[in-house]
Every structure is written in C-alpha cells, then in structure tokens.
Amino acid sequence: MTTSDVELPGFADLGLGEPILKAIADAGYTHPTPIQAGAIPAVLAGRDVIGIAQTGTGKTASFTLPMLHILAHGRARARMPRSLILSPTRELATQTAANFETYGKYLNLSMALLIGGVGMGDQEKALEKGVDVLIATPGRLLDWFERGKVLLGGIQILVIDEADRMLDMGFMPDVERILNLLVGRRQTLLFSATMPPGVRRIIERFLQDPATIEVARPATLAENVEAVFVPVSGRDKRRALVKLIAQQAVSKAIIFANRKREVASLNRYLQSVGLNARDIHGDLEQVHRQATLDAFKADQVDFLVATDVAARGLDISDMPVVINYDVPFNPDDYIHRIGRTGRAGRSGRAFTLETPEEAKSVAAIEKLTGKPVRRLELPGEEPVTNGAKPAKPARERRPRREAANGEPRPAASRRGRAPAAMPSSRPAARRPAAKPEPLPEAPVVAFGDHIPRFLLRPVPVATPSKAKAG
DNA sequence: AAAAAAC
Known part of the structure; x- marks a missing residue:
C-alpha cells in the first residue's frame, strides 16, 4: 500500500x-x-x-x-x-x-x-x-x-x-x-x-x-535534490574539494570519504585551510563521535567529514549539501549518503567528486538510479603533473578581503572557530562566496571562473601520513 | 578496495 x-x-x-x-x-x-x-x-x-x-x-x-x-x-x-x-x-x-x-x-x-x-x-x-x-x-x-x-x-x-x-x-x-x-x-x-x-x-x-x-522507492533519488558529479584528476582531490566548496558557496555539509584514514586526514586538511570541520568514523571514541554529531547539529561545526557511519539513519535535519569526496564502492551507499539532504521535501544539493579510477562505481550508480549522471566541470581541473606545485595565477594581487568575511551569520554558527593548531588558517576560507552559483540545467556545463583568491595561492602541504604501498 | 559492531 x-x-x-x-x-x-x-x-x-x-x-x-x-x-x-x-x-x-x-x-x-x-x-x-x-x-x-x-x-x-x-x-x-x-x-x-x-x-x-x-x-x-x-x-x-x-x-x-x-x-x-x-x-x-x-x-x-x-x-x-x-x-x-x-x-x-x-x-x-x-x-x-x-x-x-x-x-x-x-x-x-x-x-x-x-x-x-x-x-x-x-x-x-x-x-x-x-x-x-x-x-x-x-x-x-x-x-x-x-x-x-x-x-x-x-x-x-x-x-x-x-x-x-x-x-x-x-x-x-x-x-x-x-x-x-x-x-x-x-x-x-x-x-x-x-x-x-x-x-x-x-x-x-x-x-x-x-x-x-x-513511502519511497528505495533506489530513487528525491526530485528535490540536485545531484551532480564533478570530474577531478585525482592528483589533488583535496584542493578540488575546497575549490568546489568555495565556488558553490557551501557553508554546511557532510563530506563522505570511503576510508577511515582518509576521513581523518581530509578533516585535518580542511581544518588547515581554515574550514570549521570535524570528523566522525568508527575508530573514534564513542563519546567523541557523539560530541561531534551534537556540535554539528548545533551548528557549531560547519563540515562533518564522515565514513558511511553517517550515511544512513542519522537524523541531521535540514542538511543543505552532501559531498562525496570518494564515489562509494556500493551504489546503495550512494543513495543513502545523498539521502542526508533534501529531507522532508526541502531542496538539497549533492556533489560527488569523480576520478577516472572511479568510473566503475559511477557506472554502478547510473545503473541503480536508472539515469545518466549530470556533470559539473570545475575550472582548472585538468590533470596536474605529479608533485608539481599548483600554478600561480597570472595576476597575483594581495588577496582581497572577501566581502563574505564580514557577512552576518547566525550567532550559533560563530562558535567553534578554526582550530588553534592551524596558525595559517585564513578566515576568508570559511565564508567562500556570497551566493551559490546556479546549477546547470544541461548535463555538462562549465562554470564561470570566479574563484576566491585564497584558492589560487599554493596550498599547504598535505598531512605527512605515509601513503603505504603494498 | 570499506565501513559498521562486543570486550
């Protein structure tokens, strides 16, 4: 019935x-x-x-x-x-x-x-x-x-x-x-x-x-959620993520990654660029997990970096944006992750970073949802040579104080500033842009090239976690 | 390939 x-x-x-x-x-x-x-x-x-x-x-x-x-x-x-x-x-x-x-x-x-x-x-x-x-x-x-x-x-x-x-x-x-x-x-x-x-x-x-x-067919995506895939080279995915956050003026989101270690180090990275982020995954103490979740719900945390522990069941109301830093291995998990947004008929946005290596997982999602994915191209996301520093912008000016810096926010959101461990963190990174750019109607559309200045500066080196081979 | 869950 x-x-x-x-x-x-x-x-x-x-x-x-x-x-x-x-x-x-x-x-x-x-x-x-x-x-x-x-x-x-x-x-x-x-x-x-x-x-x-x-x-x-x-x-x-x-x-x-x-x-x-x-x-x-x-x-x-x-x-x-x-x-x-x-x-x-x-x-x-x-x-x-x-x-x-x-x-x-x-x-x-x-x-x-x-x-x-x-x-x-x-x-x-x-x-x-x-x-x-x-x-x-x-x-x-x-x-x-x-x-x-x-x-x-x-x-x-x-x-x-x-x-x-x-x-x-x-x-x-x-x-x-x-x-x-x-x-x-x-x-x-x-x-x-x-x-x-x-x-x-x-x-x-x-x-x-x-x-x-x-009440809802399982493998269908809510109509009110705009789900787009963002092709990235995979060389500097973290930077692409921050760029996406800035360009889309994302001020609050759950960011999913496939592995616990990736969640932890991505979280540190986001904090290092000044974002108010915290992580949640199964290797963290239960009290810590709960505290993080509570802080996120109370708007004291803007970005929740999570494994699939947060993909299902958690009732985090009014989540405007979900970002998949990794394409989930299992297409069902995609549905569940995306299901964190667009609740109770509200509109939501979902972005999935997609490297060439993840094409199979994307194909599985297309098969499950029964429709081709929509793509969104991030400017400057062509593959980068390994180890190369990001190119300097042509006209390097002193970074403008983003107008958004002084933008009013609900008082509750002002708590939980960027962690003290990141002396280099820039406030500008917290309020990337004033308004989200509209999503494209057509499947593949390149965006305007407004990128906040701070994003064009060389990025702090990623955490020194050992990429272990074998 | 991962994550989740009991100590």
Whole structure:
C-alpha cells in the first residue's frame, strides 16, 4: 500500500492516547508523515509491519508513537524488557532513545539504551530495575544476554530498524540469534530502505501476515535534490574539494570519504585551510563521535567529514549539501549518503567528486538510479603533473578581503572557530562566496571562473601520513 | 578496495 498520495489525517485521528498526542503537540507537530499515517494504525491494530522508508520520512516516530501507546499500561519486570528496538549503529540507537524520551514524556515508562563504546554501569542498573523499552545494537545486547542480565522472553514488540543496513554490516546472524531468543507470539516491525533477499528471508521467517507500508522507492533519488558529479584528476582531490566548496558557496555539509584514514586526514586538511570541520568514523571514541554529531547539529561545526557511519539513519535535519569526496564502492551507499539532504521535501544539493579510477562505481550508480549522471566541470581541473606545485595565477594581487568575511551569520554558527593548531588558517576560507552559483540545467556545463583568491595561492602541504604501498 | 559492531 502506498500512502503518499492519500489525504493525511491529523495525529488525533490515528488512535493514539492523550499523553502521546500532547507530547506530539508540544514538539510542534500536527500532521503525520505518510509513513506515520500508514504504520501507526497498523501497529495499534497489533499487526506485524514492514516499513519501506528511508530516514527523514518520519520513520522513527512511526514506530515509537504506537509503541508508547501500547506500552502505556503495564509494568516491566526486572531483566524482562517489554519491547526491543534493534539498530545498526550506536548513533541511530541513541536517536531512537531520544525519540522515545520526547514522545513519552507524559508517560511513566522506563527505557534502557544498550550500545557499545560506553560504560556498562548505567545499563546494568536500568536492566535490573526493568525496562519497558530496550534500544540496542546487536553486539552489546548479546553481551548482556550472555552475562544473564537480560532475558528476552517478555518481549511483546520487536523493531528491526534499518534491516538492509544490518544485513550489509553482517549483523544478520546476530539478529537471527536474537530473534530466536524471543519466545511466544510478539509483534514484529521491520524497517528497511531496500529489500534485498537477506531481508526478505527474515521477513518470511519471522513476520506473520505483515502490513507493508512503502513511502519511497528505495533506489530513487528525491526530485528535490540536485545531484551532480564533478570530474577531478585525482592528483589533488583535496584542493578540488575546497575549490568546489568555495565556488558553490557551501557553508554546511557532510563530506563522505570511503576510508577511515582518509576521513581523518581530509578533516585535518580542511581544518588547515581554515574550514570549521570535524570528523566522525568508527575508530573514534564513542563519546567523541557523539560530541561531534551534537556540535554539528548545533551548528557549531560547519563540515562533518564522515565514513558511511553517517550515511544512513542519522537524523541531521535540514542538511543543505552532501559531498562525496570518494564515489562509494556500493551504489546503495550512494543513495543513502545523498539521502542526508533534501529531507522532508526541502531542496538539497549533492556533489560527488569523480576520478577516472572511479568510473566503475559511477557506472554502478547510473545503473541503480536508472539515469545518466549530470556533470559539473570545475575550472582548472585538468590533470596536474605529479608533485608539481599548483600554478600561480597570472595576476597575483594581495588577496582581497572577501566581502563574505564580514557577512552576518547566525550567532550559533560563530562558535567553534578554526582550530588553534592551524596558525595559517585564513578566515576568508570559511565564508567562500556570497551566493551559490546556479546549477546547470544541461548535463555538462562549465562554470564561470570566479574563484576566491585564497584558492589560487599554493596550498599547504598535505598531512605527512605515509601513503603505504603494498 | 570499506565501513559498521562486543570486550
């Protein structure tokens, strides 16, 4: 069933109880999104549900709201949680927990968040007291189970969130193991952006007569996102990236790279040219990851350099731009990365740097999306000889103070200046240009050649990380 | 080719 073209009811029409409706109203929402309008009545009716939807569609509330309603009465026993939500990443689990807090504030329900990378003391205390809602990543949940601190026999509602991602990440054996620990009849809700065979198998084995709610076809790009590919030589991709940021007047973006080490060193580079950047990837401490994410959400950080840990699930609202520094190996990841922008019908822009070596990955994306990619040429992006210094501009003048330098910005964005470690950082780099150049209508268009001066100066040498061969 | 997740 597709609900996207149906007139939407208000939240009050969905059968949710007063305390929940009040919390929804407090949060400022009046009308459910299509996935919520479809899923909430089905969950309240006690049905198993398959939700085919990406984050940004209101997916999380489509299960938290009816779960709160169902769990509102009754009490949890020690170590016997009444519901379980499985998430692929710690960050997504944390967000889901926040969602339960928001909408459950007028209910007296207890919750525990079982994720790795954080201390076990609080988790144990919560489990001992008994929880109505248990939100977990598979590894830590099984850890607790093996310690005998959590029993899964009392689960009435199970949610498998981002099932396709669980599959990609190799969690399915763990998920199946957890599913087999549940006993008796319970309600199962499964959410997934795509439906690969591994996910279908889980559905066939563990869901009964599910209602399917689909709100967006998985491999389609949102109409409101302008996605363009930017051919680069690959010799000096970092410089090309900074040039792109300046030319397109990108003031806030998630920048994806394929490897953790690349993310880390790209982050240092962006900081060294004066951009307010931070990185997030799986080798960083959990507290650090969360702090970075919070700072980014609070507009204290302009550029989040990330691995695919941030590609899916994370609810970062109103992300205007996504940049792929690398073309993702897997075309599904492309869809998910791009899905960070253009949420809730807002317009968004997505840029993907593309070296000749990445042609295969680009072809895979074209195949998946079913349309040829649009290209945008950056001026001066012809291949450079290895090791050569960037050419000096013909007319070298003292760099003009970019007008944008003094441009007003929201106060919140002014915090978190360029790190002190970069004495050479130039403020001009932070506010590249006043207005974005319009994107081309035609597939291939060269841009005007306005490039802020600072970009034409020789760039500080990249970090001395060893490019290890073999 | 990578990333993600338990210690």
